[in-house]
Amino acid sequence: MNDILPILLSILAALVVLGGLIPVLMKTRKNITRYPGTRDANDPVQPRGGSTAVEDRPGSVADRTAPDGADLEGLETTEVPDNAAGLEVIPVETPLPVAGRLVRLRERLVRSNNVMGKGLLALLSSDKIDENVWDEVEETLLLADLGTEPTMQLVDALRERVKVLGTRTPEQVKLLLREELIKLVDPTMDRTLNVQRHADRPAVMMVVGVNGVGKTTTVGKLARVLVAEDKDVLLGAADTFRAAAAEQLATWGQRVGVPTVKSDIDGADPASVAYEAVKAGIDQEVDVVMIDTAGRLQNKVGLMDELRKVKRVVEKLAEVDEVLLVLDATTGQNGLNQARVFSEVVNITGIVLTKLDGTAKGGIVVAIQKALGVPVKLIGLGEGADDLAPFEVEGFVDALLN
Template sequence: MEILILAVVIALVAVGAISGLVVSSRKKKQLPPTAPPSTPTITAPPAEPQVGEDAVETAEEPRRTIEEVGLPEAEAGATPVEAPAAEPEAPAAPEIEVPEPTAGRLVRLRARLARSQNSLGKGLLTLLSREHLDEDTWEEIEETLLIADVGVAPTQELVERLRERVKVLGTRTPAELRGLLKEELVALVGTDFDRAVKTDSGVETPAVVMVVGVNGTGKTTTTGKLARVLVADGRSVVLGAADTFRAAAADQLQTWGERVGARTVRGPEGGDPASIAYDAVKEGIAEGADVVLIDTAGRLHTKTGLMDELGKVKRVVEKHGPLDEVLLVLDATTGQNGLTQARVFAEVVDITGIVLTKLDGTAKGGIVVAVQRELGVPVKLIGLGEGADDLAPFEPEAFVDALIGD
């Protein structure tokens, strides 16, 4: 009996042990896998602040003045923080230039003129210095003048006068021949013309000068240089950019004006030239300017429509008052073709003066004589280079001196 009870007890103990092992293994299987060591530990969020009676009193700390607070020292090798870049300054206004005085400007440019005209002056002196002036020599003299674009009628007049004076003079020393040739050439060029550009209208409104010419003669550049000539003579100027067909013309003229402190009135590209010319004169009156210079579009003298438009510009401008000057710009290198251009322009507008450009680049200085004879108006200005102050008032004596040299 005791043995049976002992066996039952042992069996119960064994069953209990087995069931404990089963439960223990089940619990182990339900545990989550252990996180790897590199996984960061997630901390619990901070407790909410306490308010009211539950609030904890703030601990008092000694306060420091701003002088006692030190800035952290920069670490060695650390790149210093650059200050923010300053905003770019507005472009400065262009510096106003002081143009070269016009008095004697042609004399100062004499050497440049003489280099291009030597073939005329020296050629004539060489021919006149021959011991025997036969018919062949006089024909050579006549040919030299014609090549220089003096023109047929003026050439014949000059040759006849030279023949007569040389015959009377007899002995011909170089100095005498030079003096003789100078006198005759000055007389041919003419000293009785009024060559001053009119800058005094005689009324309260400004003098109005319109600049005309064909394409490529340097018309806009000449207008800008003329502004310098007038400013150098103490005149205030307003520029009218009435050349609306060429995109860069208004910008070019405005640049010339800014250099001498003259304001430019301009309009939209392709706008009405007459309207811009009218506004320029109106602005000149409002500013009390001395002179208004109007640059017109270059046009072919064979285009009737363009020439008619030039006449319209003239009529519109004259609503403010009389047009004091109409300057025709001619390229001296074009020779006799320039005379054809001059005739057509003179039919549309009343030309009052001529500006000969590029005279330093041609040996055809006789065009001065020919164009004056053709139009009956004087050459008032000549261009002798690309420099800003290379536009000079025309002086017959200085011009002839440059032609025949020393």
């Protein structure tokens, strides 16, 4: 009997670990509540029999049909654990202050593979500016993904100013080019993140985009920005299709002491997880709830309908204050097509532009804003945890012109 007891204790310990009972380090005022299967009549997330796991393959996600958008009764009940199973306990980090991020990002942009500003300065400083030079200016701007209409607008303005200026020193050329680029990028747009807590509820933010642009990483980095601003944050892992997405998000949260609401069921209903995250945020009186969503191709109607439903279900509890679309700057005009579709589905309020340091196509900032009337609010210039910061018009243009 004495020999059997240690064996039984070892088996029990293994089952505890497999059951996902390793607690997450949390910064919020209360522990995350495990929500019961029985709900009140006003809860739109009603039980549904069964749950189908979805493998992490493009075909499985693309072929998934969205729940009926006409009502909310088809949503699954999601068991939300108050832990992050399998995650190692790691020290809580202190994120870099926002001011320090901006300095680093400007330095990285100056050193990046950007030829737009340099090319324009070289062309406009020529001894003779004829039609051939202006053609090269247009070509440079179009290759930088500025877009046809903004390109013509900038060229016309430069033509007029160069004609009036007469003689041109490099300093004069750089000054006029800076002024015109700042006008084009538009400093009048409101780039403030809507993350101020309301009187009775937290601010709610959704992060959307296609597969592979780095949404989960962006949510994690943005959580660091908000923590650096002394905000109480809660993350919602509504990307339930990609393997280990919830654990990845929870790891980002752990690093800055931010909890994550997630489901341990593969292929769980993303709308249900998002709902529970907002409900937990209200219960815990946090400042901001950030919801990570699954990547989806903009031409897949069923998946876009599902994204629309996630937003609608969340709004049963609280208004969605911010919908950020994450775009890869290296995709150029294809990113613009993505932005149009997502904007129609969930009313985009801001753009997060990643990988801006690896491309010469900084003009995509202007093209997206012109097409949608939506500002670029955040930019990422690297893989580091603190390589995400608010977008600054003058800082961006100065970095382009080196």
